[in-house]
Amino acid sequence: MTTKTDYIGRFAPSPSGPLHFGSLVAALGSYLQARSQQGQWLVRMEDLDPPREMPGAADDILRTLEAYGLHWDGTVIYQSQRHPVYQGQIDTWLSQGQAYYCRCSRKQIKEAGGFYPGTCRDQQLPAADSAIRLRMTQPVTAFTDQLHGQIAIPRALAEEDFIIRRRDGLFAYNLAVVLDDIEQGVTEVVRGADLIEPTGRQISLYRQLGQQEVSYVHLPLAVTTNGNKLSKQNHAPAIDKQHPKPALLAAMRFLGMRPDDDLMASSLAEILRWGGENWQLEKLPKTTAITLETEL
Incomplete structure (x- = not known):
């Protein structure tokens, strides 16, 4: 508090x-x-x-x-x-095996049911033409909003390995906002x-x-x-x-x-x-x- x-x-x-x-x-x-x-x-x-x-x-x-x-x-x-800060954290996760390269397209994810199923997680793909995803080890299925109370999050969304750097090299909002x-x-x-x-x-x-x-x-x-x-x-x-x-x-x-x-x-x-x-x-x-x- x-x-x-x-x-x-x-x-x-x-x-x-x-x-x-x-x-x-x-x-x-x-x-x-x-x-x-x-x-x-x-x-x-x-x-x-x-x-x-x-x-x-x-x-x-x-x-x-x-x-x-x-x-x-x-x-x-x-x-x-602050790009060096974001990249530094990504590099740390990559070296620890907590992040990995992914080449799945939006179309492929949609065809898989709308949530990324971890297709590239263990493929050891190269960096070229790849996005970077974070292994989800701390899924959050609910949180408390100070105005709205308990907010539930669908499990499939909570457990998804999400992108922290896009394929075009731009850093993801979720990563940047938390580090900042x-x-x-x-x-x-x-x-x-x-x-x-x-x-x-x-x-x-x-x-x-x-x-x-x-x-x-x-x-x-x-x-x-x-x-x-x-x-x-x-x-x-x-x-x-x-x-x-x-x-x-x-x-x-x-x-x-x-x-x-x-x-x-x-x-x-x-x-x-x-x-x-x-x-x-x-x-x-x-x-x-x-x-x-x-x-x-």
């Missing part, structure tokens, strides 16, 4: 486009949880996938957070600068409910590394009336950097808070201070998605 003095939370966007309302909900939720615990709030840029990144997006995201009064602690970490959270001392991850599924794999990595796992809070996603989540891929509109208060207060209401209308006349610092003082996990909507009735 963490105390109020050692709480470290974080917001870790990918620079594939500007922040939208769904991003703001995730940023604000993680920020208020950290500040309500008198803890630190870090920002990390998850720039692992260059083909999906938008030029200038990383800087735009940071300027947007500043415009909304969401000031982070410490230095922003960029995953693109350990490096930064993160104690709790507050993020969108779209990331519930990989949580079991991330917990298994903590255990395989012999590290204390973090706790998790998965916030409800903002979805449109046609059921699509707000995302950069779905061309969700960027939030307004020039007039941040309406979206900030809307995000608070989305998260189950009830800010008074007169807060609109307050400064961003005062609005966020009110948010930190009134933030309570037990008052968050216990759902994984909320439909937005109006455009933001």
Whole structure:
């Protein structure tokens, strides 16, 4: 159990486009949880996938957070600068026989039932044109979410040897995020409910590394009336950097808070201070998605 003095939370966007309302909900939720615990709030840029990144997006995201009064602690970490760390851990696992090369295609895995059956585990394949998988020695079939309670994970998914470096040489999200959270001392991850599924794999990595796992809070996603989540891929509109208060207060209401209308006349610092003082996990909507009735 963490105390109020050692709480470290974080917001870790990918620079594939500007922040939208769904991003703001995730940023604000993680920020208020950290500040309500008198803890630190870090920002990390998850720039692992260059083909999906938008030029200038990383800087735009940071300027947007500043415009909304969401000031982070410490230095922003960029995953693109941490490749040697990820590769070093992979090399250790390869030398220990805990990781191995795999050439199975998505089509082959689909034909095998949708879960990787360990085809290449003992084949001693060469590195060329191969992905790298981790032998699953610590399968996690359930975890406790601080908002949603016990979350079950299908056994076939939990026991799957998953990819830690792709065939194209890019490092896998699950590996990078866990190594970074350990490096930064993160104690709790507050993020969108779209990331519930990989949580079991991330917990298994903590255990395989012999590290204390973090706790998790998965916030409800903002979805449109046609059921699509707000995302950069779905061309969700960027939030307004020039007039941040309406979206900030809307995000608070989305998260189950009830800010008074007169807060609109307050400064961003005062609005966020009110948010930190009134933030309570037990008052968050216990759902994984909320439909937005109006455009933001």
